[in-house]
Amino acid sequence: DVQLVESGGGSVQAEGSLKLSCVASGITYRDPCMGWFRQAPGKERERVATMDGYGRTVYMADSVKGRFTITRDKERHALYLEMNSLKSSDTAMYYCAVRLNSGCPVFAKDFAYWGQGTQVTVSS
Numbered sequence: 001d002v003q004l005v006e007s008g009g010g011s012v013q014a015e016g017s018l019k020l021s022c023v024a025s026g027i028t029y030r031d032p033c034m035g036w037f038r039q040a041p042g043k044e045r046e047r048v049a050t051m052d053g054y055g056r057t058v059y060m061a062d063s064v065k066g067r068f069t070i071t072r073d074k075e076r077h078a079l080y081l082e083m084n085s086l087k088s089s090d091t092a093m094y095y096c097a098v099r100l101n102s103g104c105p106v107f108a109k110d111f112a113y114w115g116q117g118t119q120v121t122v123s124s
Contacts, residue, residue, distance in 0.1 A: 002026040002113045004096045009118030016122070017084045022096030022115055024077040033104035034072060034079040035059070035111065038092035038120075045108050048094070049081065053102025063089070086122045093117040 008020040020036070031053030039045040049070040050059045057070055069082040079096055097111035105111065 002098065004098060004113055004115035006094065006096050006115040006118040009094060009120045011121040011123065012086055014087055014122055014124045016086050017082070018086065018120060019083065020081040020094055020096075020118060020120075022079040024079075024096075024098055024113070027077050027098065027100070029100040031074065031102050032077070033058075033099040033101060033111075034077075035097050035099075035104060036070065036079070036081045037095045037097055037108055037111075038090075039095070039117075040092040043092075045095070046092075047106070047108065050104040051079065052104050058104045059106075083120070086120075088122050088124045090120060091122050093119050 003025045006022045033052050035050030036048040037045050038048050048061050051070050052058050067085045071080045095117045096115040098113040099111045
């Protein structure tokens with residue numbers, strides 16, 4: 001079975017930093033698309049950043065450009081999200097997602113596997 005485990009969330013002051021990690025296991029597809037999504041209370045799940053199977057960042061939300069960086073370790077099926085200059089608007093549950101295809105879809109519904117999420121809370 002495919003399992004995704006996120007870690008690295010927490011509570012920080014505005015302008016602080018956090019680095020999220022996601023490690024996937026049970027993936028048989030060599031170079032899957034992996035991505036980060038987030039969902040704040042009362043809001044829809046939002047795509048934050050995605051990286052295709054070739055290691056290219058194919059999407060970064062405008063709201064996080066210049067502050068967040070997505071990276072991956074392809075050998076370990078690990079995905080990271082380095083978050084700097086955090087704002088209160090970044091407060092959300094952050095989810096890692098995988099699609100067993102090298103290309104990355106736009107919509108969350110097209111990602112087959114999800115982690116349990118890690119909470120990020122930014123206080124101003």
